[in-house]
Amino acid sequence: MTIDKKLENGCLTLTLEGRLDTATSPQLQDVLNPAFDESKEIILDFAGLAYVSSAGLRVLLMGQKTAQAKEVSMKLCNVSDDIMEVFEMTGFSDILTFCERRQ
C-alpha cells in the first residue's frame, strides 16, 4: 500500500492506494498519528483502496478516537461500494464521517 501525503490550505489529504490489511495498517498508523498534531483537518482519500481488513478498521477506529480527543476533523472520501459495505456491516459507517466525492 502507498500513502501520499499532501498539505493544502491547512487541510491534510492522505491518498491511500492498495490494500489496508494486517501487513499495511501499521503504515497508516505511523502516518496518521503525527498528522493529528500537524493539521486540524484530515481527509483520507480511499479512491485507490481495494480492501480494508479488521486490522485496517482498528487503525481507523483509533484514528477516529484520537481525532475526537484532539478536536480534529477526520473525513473519508471516495469510499468504494465494497469498502462502504464493510463499514456498514461493522457499524463503522455510524461513527466515521464521510464527505462528498472529490475529483
Next chain:
Amino acid sequence: MQKRWVNIRNTFLTAVAFFAVSMPFRELFNVMEVTEMRPASALPPVFGLMLGLPGAVGCAIGNLAADILSGYGFAICAPGFAAQFIYGALPLLLWNILKRHDAEKPDFFRLNNVKNVIRYIGIILVSSVAMAAMLGGIIQMLNISPFFSSATLMFFFNNFVFSMVLGIPLVIFMSFQKLKAKGSGLALNERFVLMFLTLGVVSAILLGVFAYAELSRIIDDPLTMWNTIYTYIAVNIFIFNLITVVFLWYSEKNITVPVELISEIAQNYISDDNEKESSAAIAARCAAIAKNTSETGVLAEAFRTMILDLETYISNLMKVTAEKERIGAELDVATKIQASMLPSIFPAFPERPEFDIYASMQPAKEVGGDFYDMFLLDGNTLAIVMADVSGKGVPAALFMVIAKTLIKNNAQSGKSPKEVFEAVNNILCENNDAGMFVTAILGYFDIPTGRFTFVNAGHNPPLLRSGQNLFNWLKTKPDFILAGMDNISYKQHEVLLSPGDELFLYTDGVTEAVNNQDELFSDPRLLETANQLGSDSQERLSLQEFTVSIKREIDIFAEGAEQADDITMLALRYIGGTRRE
C-alpha cells in the same frame, strides 16, 4: 637397519653422480695440471646439505675415483679426498649450527625463505673459501703453484660459482622431491623464492655461455680466461642475488608470508569443527598480521572482524533460536488451551432432539482471534455466539478469552442479548489501549417456539434457509462493533424459525479467504456454495458435512494460498418437536 641401507645407497649414488659429472670436464675443459672447469663442485655442498654425511663421503669417493683415473699420484689423491670430504661436510655442519636458532626445526634444507637464501650464500661462501684455501695449500706443498696465485682464485670460483649456479636448482629439485614424498608441496613464499633464484641461475648460465664464446677467442691462457668468466658470473650472481634478497625480503614480510598465514588460519577455521581453536585465538593471530600496513594487513583485519562478527552472530542466533523454541512450545500449549475453550464435542446436546448444532474453527496462526460458543441458559433457551477479534495471533487470542468469558457470564446472569452486548462493550472499552475490537453475534434461540432473538455488533450477516428454500442473508442493520466506543446501544432483532430451518453463522475468514490472484471468496460465492451443497441429493447433509464441505470449497478456491485469517463456522438446524423426557 633400513636407514643404514639408505645411507649406503646414497653414498654410492652420490659417488657415481660426482664421478659422472666430473670426468667429462677433466678431458674437455682442463685448465691446468691439477684442475679444470668443474661443475661437479656444486655437488658436495648440495649433497652434504640434502643427504648428510653420506653425501659428503660419496662425493669424496667419486672425486678419488676420478683422480685415480686421471692418473694423479697419491700425493694429490689423498689430500684431495680429505679436502673434498671437508668441502661436503662443512656446509652440513654450518647448517646444523645455524638451524638451532630457528623456532621451527626443518627436517631438511629448503630455500623456502630469504633467511635460508642468505644462509645458503653464506655457507657456500665459507665452504668455497675453505676449499680454495685447502687446495691452494696442497698445490703449494706439491710445488705446482704458489698459494697466492690465480690458481687458488680458480679453486674458489669453481666452487662458489657452480654451487650458486648449479647448486641452487639442485637444492630446489631435491627439496621438491622430498616434499612430494611427504605428500605436501611448495609453499607460496617458497615458490616466489625459487622463481627468483631460477631467474638468477638462468641469467648466470647465459652470461657464462656468451662470455666463454667471446673470451675463448681472445684469451689464450685458460686460467685467465676462466677466472675472467667466473668473475663476470660472480658479479652477476652478486647483483642479482642482492636484488632478489631485497625484493624477497619485502614480499615475504608484506605479501607471501602473511597470505600463507591468513590462508592457513582460514583453512583451520573452516575445517575446525570441534572448535579446537577459539574465535578469540584466531582473531589474535589475525591481529598480529593486521599490524602490517599493506593490503594483506587490511585483509587480515577484515578477516578478524568477520570472525568476531560471526561469533557474535552465532551466539545471538542460538539465543534467538532457543527463545523461538520456547515460544513455540508455549504456543503449542496455548493452542490446546484455546481449542479446549471452544465446545468441540458434537453432538453438543445429545439430550435435546429438537435441534442440531455443529461448529468448527481453524486458526490461521497457532492461536486465533475467532470464537464461537453455545450453551443452554435454561431448559428452553440456547445461546449461540459467533465472534471475531480484530487481528490475529496471541494479542487476538488474549482478547478473545476476555470477550468470550464476559459474554457467557453476562448472558448467564439473565440479561437479554442487547443488555449483554451493552454491558460487555463497556467493560471491554475500559483499558483497551491496544485498540482491539470484536465483531460478534449473540443470539438466544427459544427452543419450543423457534424464535431467534439476536444482536449483531458489526459482524457478517448470518445465512438462513427457511424450509426447502434456498439460503438467504439474514440482513439487519448491524450495530457498532464491541470494544470500539463506550455507551453504544445495540438493537435486538427477531426471526422465527420453523422446523427444518437452518441458520449458518461464520466469520470473515470465510468470505475473505483469498486465492493466488488476491480474489476474495466473497459473499456471493458463499451463498452459491451453501445453496449447491446437498441440492442434488434427497437427503440433506448433516451439519458437520455441510461445514466441512464449505471449508473444502474454500480450500479449492484458495489454490494453496496461505490461510490469512481464522476460519470459523457454526450451523444450527431446528428440528422441532418436544424435549425427550
